[in-house]
Amino acid sequence: MSAGLLGLLRPSLTSSLRSAPTRLARFTRFRPASNSCSPSFPCVDAHAARESKLKESSRAASSATSSRTESGPEPAYARPNPTSYHVYHHPHPLTLTYSAKPLPSFDIAYETWGTLSPSRDNVILLHTGLSASSHAASTEANPTEGWWQKFIGPGRALDTNQFFIICTNVIGGCYGSTGPSSIDPATGRPYATTFPIISIFDMVRAQFCLLDHLRIDKLYASVGCSMGAMQSLAAAWLHPSRVGKVVSISGTARSSPSSVAMRYAQRSVLMADPNWKNGFYYDSLPPHTGMKLARQIATITYRSGPEWDQRFGRQLQPRPGNEDSSTPRVPALCPDFLIETYLDHQGEQFCLKYDANSLIYISKAMDLFDMTLPALQDLNLTSSTSSAPPTPEPNSARGFHKTSHSKSHPPPLNPPPYLSDLAKGLRPLAQIPTLVLGVQSDILFTVEQQREVADALRMAGNDRVSYYELGGVWGHDTFLIDVLNVGGAIRGFLS
Template sequence: MSQALPFPVTPSEFIPPGSRFHALTSPFPMKRGGVLHGARVAYETWGTLNATRDNAVLIVTGLSPDAHAASSAADPAPGWWEPMLGPGRPIDSGRWFVVCVNSLGSCKGSTGAASIDPASGRPYRLAFPELSIEDIADAAAEVVRGLGIERLACVIGNSMGGMTALSLLLRHPGISRSHINISGSARALPFSIAVRSLQREAIRLDPNWNNGEYDDATYPESGMRIARKLGVITYRSALEWDGRFGRVRLDESSPFNGQGGEEDPFGLEFQVESYLEGHARRFVRRYDPNCYLYLSRSMDWFDLADHSGGDVLAGLARIRVERALAIGANTDILFPVQQQEEIAEGLALGGARAEFVGMDSPQGHDAFLVDYDRFGPAVRGFLDSL
């Protein structure tokens, strides 16, 4: 670590050097039972909060990102949403005071299964309470209040963060004037649940997972590699896979060429396999498997209809914001664009001026992370009009 941190850090936690920390209410109650003592949430900020404290924008993230959405003086390394956030960019830190929180349950600075349990002095592992999207939303709300912000100008949520944002708006009425939901949803659909179930199974069936009791020497690498590959397959579209890789085979310069040898006649052969392998290797050992399991399951459990007698549109209609924008990619199979259309429809029923935009991006669910020519102007236009 490049900084002194005010709490114990385990080898399974990966905290950006620019992170700041908010201590949650202790005990912090969890939706499905249990409490956390001495819990924290990591966050970063950009820009300046104005005198009236009404120019704050909150970003809540997908499953794996940390709070480092963009470079800053505290951490000049590029962030995961670098082209979207900063002076003059679509989320203009010259106008907005931007806060990005790392989800409760993560291993990127916020308390999760990899953190030290103060009751035992050891990592929580599977002793961590059952985690819900609602818990993540409540923790984010505490960060906002802790910064002295009574009402946000906008809350932006992408992917899992779209779920978190909707939960935040429902559970904390009046916390934001507006909302941008990017490739998010009001509930998990069967296809997404099925994929995440397989990802969790791959981790749990790795012998090294050992019911959550692994360490650096016995990290469940195979399970995490397969889980990551399954995820990456669903993050992009079949159109992009075909256009980008076709049926091109590995050449001799590839680090994965012939890696199986005679002892593994079914080793990597195509460039698309090499791409997946590279993604997986960059992810494993940079994310805690137990945290992955907890956050993945929290998405499957989420359904805004639970708050409205089984009707998701009625649940969305209970949210009160002045304006809303729901954006998605028409090629997204993980959070299909119909779900963003549903969000706009439901928020409009609640009185919001809500707009839906379906982007003709070939890049599937990950489009908001790479197709800035399409997503950037939409976000900029909405924020500039506030």
């Protein structure tokens, strides 16, 4: 494994990374206004402008459906392109965690990379984060870059010379798999918010229906980052005998109240958008403003303060018609600082790319994720193993320190009750080698949660837990960026 894996310690960031180059100082200059003028708010007008364009586009589409172009502001998810991915239609009901009534049938979109071995034993199931599609990397059918492009390919973290990699769009999503925007066969109309509450376990059960269809009995590994890490753990829990190894990067086995808070804030601004209409917006305009605002909040949770110090500092965004950034300028109530225009831009880019109801349902599924034993028992969830090894008591010599790769982060000597409950919940994973990797600057899935997963697994009797922490400033997004360290850890663990 790479020595770089050990990363940097957080305290070292502050002094080294705040030293933005002095040449940027000229971008940070304000001056007093020489005269007053009537207030204008381009950042607010942008919402109305988007609404107008959507209305125009909607009119044009209804008058000439066949002449739709890619350039319109119509929601991207409204134009699925099933030629760019595979779709498996499961014609049987899917049992759901929180609903006595199953989904009558469902579609699951997926893409693959590499070659399935004759013995079908080289399969890696890659799980996605909240809003990702199955398009993790370019394929022949869809050559555009995927969301994990640099991690998939010959010699890469997920080595296509060796592995057959499958990535799906999760149930509840809007990129080809059945979700709130799909047609309910019972009514002929989109489910909208009549779609049942789903769980991470439901997403995984749907994936295993696909694996059954593909006649894949056992995964070489289940791999995921962020919400994908939740799915990765859930897959091993549901089917311990069908999962060879588990990779959990920047995930959790028990969503924390602070992450619930940050997702709740996003759902709140989205559901308050008048266009949301309790979720029944599919024959009118989508809640694009709420989506933009929600994405702005989400973006704050994806990176870190030290990164923004380094990347933006107090730099200003040049205004149209005021390109000379060395000229001091008058501040306004709309964005001035680069950090503000960055958030604005991230929201604008996302607001028509993803279905609002999918965001609400999937973020709720993340909130509900809790692998402590009492929570699992209440839900009548069953792991398909009945031969789990005896769970050592917390604090036993066997439970701790056996093959720790992180002696600098020893588990607590007196673990709190929830950690023991989590260890009991994770007992079906006791025999599965697991890589747990976290990032110290992550504010959404904190490093404490990474330690929690690793500790609970060890307490459950798992003596093949590889545990790493990365430094750096990229926060939660590190798994999308740090090919060297994240990719290196995965490659080492899988080989």
